[in-house]
Amino acid sequence: METSDAIVVGAGHNGLVAANLLADAGWSVVVLEATPQPGGAVRSGFVTAPGYLSDLFSSFYPLGYASPVLAGLDLDLEWTRSPDVLTHLLPDGRAATLNTDVARTMESVERFAPGDGERWKNAYDDWKGVSGPMLDTILTPFPPVRGGAKLLRRLGSVEALRLARRLVLSVRELGSELFRGEGATLLLAGCALHTDLSPEEAGGGVYGWLLAMLGQEHGWPVPAGGAQRITDALVARLRARGGTIIYEAPVERVLIARGRAMGVRTADGRTFRAQRAVVADVPAPALYLDLVGKRWLPARLVEDLAHFRWDGATVKVDWAVRTKMPWKNPAAAGSGTVHLGADLNGLTRYSARLATNEVPSEPFLLLGQMTTADPGHSPEGTESLWSYTHLPHRDHWEPDEIAAHVDRMEAVVEAHAPGFRSQVVGRNVYSPADMQRENPSLVGGALGGGTAAAFQQLFLRPIPSLGRADTPVDRLFMASSSAHPGGGVHGAPGANAARAALARDRAVLGDLYRSVINTGHRAVYGRA
Template sequence: MSGDPEVIVIGAGPNGLVAACVLARAGLDVLVVEAHPTRPGGALASEEATEPGFVHDVGAAFFPFAQISPAFRDLKLGDHGLRWTFAPIDSAHPAPDGTVAVLARDIERIRDNFGSPEDGAKMLEVANWHRKVEPHLLPAMLETFPAIRPALGLLPFALLRVAATFMRSGARLSQSWFRSEAARRVIPGLALHTDVGPDDTFGSGIGYMLAVMATTGGYGVPEGGAGAITDALVRLLESHGGRVRVGARVDSIVVRDKRAQAVVLAGGEELRATKAIVSDTSAPALLGRLVDEKLLPGRVVRKMRSFAQGWGTFKVDWALDGPVPWATELSREAAVVHAGDSLADLRSFTAQARGGELPTNPYLVIGQQSLSDPTRAPEGKHALWAYSRVPALPPGGDWKAVEERFGDAIDERIEGLAPGFKARIRARRVVSPSALEAMDANLVGGDLGGGSNAWYRQLVFRPIFPYFRYRTPVRGLYLGSSYAHPGAGVHGMCGYNAARIALRDLR
């Protein structure tokens, strides 16, 4: 197509690309503009970050939503080259005392490996129940709020059970369900993928969903790296006539006659959109920087100035001479290993991260992608990926001064669970929160979750009432990033929902 595009999408992260694919598939001429100078994808990318031949994921590395996201199912990315790999165990939760609890798509493995036979039986019962309700529950949670039609598929008893589960803190839910410490640390530990601590009000939902999705969709690893998801989305977009332009940083959005009309790139070039603009950016960047504050309600401007971000993220990549020598055999089969020793340990970690301290015993999410995808490392070698949650800035305010030391603390943490680990390290790269933000402006202060995931930042409050259905105060301008409902996670639903709302408005 030639001339002005009908829709411009700002940002080629997963939500931006999903939105672009939906709009292009509907017959619209779509242009995606991406700030990165060489590639689309934002943090959804892969690179040889340590040594040649070792492929490391830049941001997200394993994908519990990938098999069950309504957006990904609808777009059929497998038809565009995306291939998934899976480890025998999806998530392992070891501790220095030698105990371990595991989650797997083969749910029978949970029965004998979840702290105790009684706790295994309870988790098995929960997983089996969830499988029955998931086809209705996930759309109800992920589609444009309020998603009434999928919610109607849940029987009243199921709705009550979901509500009773989600209304508790992660610690209270685990203590009511399980008796062993190994089982009790699983759900609160999974919630720490975001900024939700063990004792937070209504904090159990995130941990619960990540636990049960490990038994349904599983923690899939894309063959070749996380960038394979981006590549498939770009191929799908191009098959419908859409296109991506990299090295195109948007400096502002032009609003004329109270409607979004164009974007202005760094350097001054103006690109006109004849029908709509969808933004895969942070909410504060869109409402107050890209759009002139003078064009927005004062309440929105004030909210964006004080917008609550989630915790920072400190990431490490390793090139290893062999697999991690975990003390617990089950951890050697796991796509993801979570290092959180107990409820007390998770509480201490949460208090330190919220108090602005560097955690002394870091909680870790550790990705072993090369176990199921041997393309990630040379033969006989392995690539390893991990992150911890930290303050956006360390004590003293300078990550450069402390990042290697905190990387050493993470090495020691893994060594305590896998004696001999440090001897297998060939190379290491540490990535601080400030480096993550420099790589992708959406990761403000290293926040992976699109703002805080506290309960009062969800649903009608995400990002701000009444603009929770992807529309903004400016006509023709939509927010389709993780700063909109349903928030964090590589599921594409924020962009998918925003695109469907834009299509509804255009019709």
């Protein structure tokens, strides 16, 4: 039996963040990863053609770049950006472009409606006034006391109430209140659809506003050399502090005695003892139902898990393109990210198909021009390109269904970039099943660890609870994107779990901490 202060289950970026913070506190840490490599959904590889590097799952990291969690780790990373942040291409050929130069963004959205340029600047000024405390509020455990207090002091009670109202608007409603033309609203709406929310859903506006304003402030940076550099930096930092990662070691059970997590057992029968904490970077259903088991859980928690909702499935295609993209509208040429395939009403129709478990016949695409953002991704004059779109969350997809949808995706790209298909020299397709095979946490191709809908956020994530990393099992903490504040590469769930573990461990204060947490869990779930 191997013994350490903490066992971290899963070497995704959240698990690695938690492991690093615990190692910083002087703890001995062992990370157990089910697959042969670290990183989870933050990885790169050569999967299309020689010399073309692809970011396999996630890419473009505005939240990661701005995250106080990752900044606090002082990772050895070099960031780079595309000339333009984002372009939304409309079916009629027009384009709205976001650039870190606010004057250029203003010029683009002004073409859609007189005055929208100034309205965009006003929206950005509003963001700059709250960006710091807003990120603190979003990325810290619930309730966000410090960040919330900073926001209240900065805004005052009346403006804070107005901000609270803005945070629950749909992105269509928010856009209609802020702007007069479709261009600026589409910049927000396309960003909101990085989640599984439709333009009509409550709370969608905050996602669109957050990502668009981060893009205006910082751009959407990428690590020079690919997403893998984030993972490599986290792994190197952990190893330098004495942490250990064991690969191909899937955990099948959290070992519990007297209601306390004592360690884990892997699928091959090995036992790892945790003297202080078990931290799990796995989805909530897997943690509670598979690794813990109903015996150790309040009945009401198990009942609530039946209502846990995944975010949508994802199909992702990477292409190696021998030329730069032949865009009909040159506005897209300099953007790292391009949204295409729908105007605002089209986004609503696309989302409605997903909501009714239908395959969208005209998919909305998020497309990344990685070489435009980081020239090291492929040879000069070429493009390492990816695109993804959503499908309904299902248990199984037939290969011919995926192939047909990839054809639809390529048709959308071809319509905006005639001749694109003829320039493709290599292609890789990840179906929802492929994503889960590569990273077991991407269940059914869900990228966010659960829906971003308002009914599964804050103290409702992953189920109605305390909105914290603590679980009803003493010294077991959830560090995955199923926990507050959810998906995205920012490290907050991992940091929150590490801080909760450290707080629980502090002698007399730790006993008081656990007493408070137990009282909260009994209030929510009753007794186990």
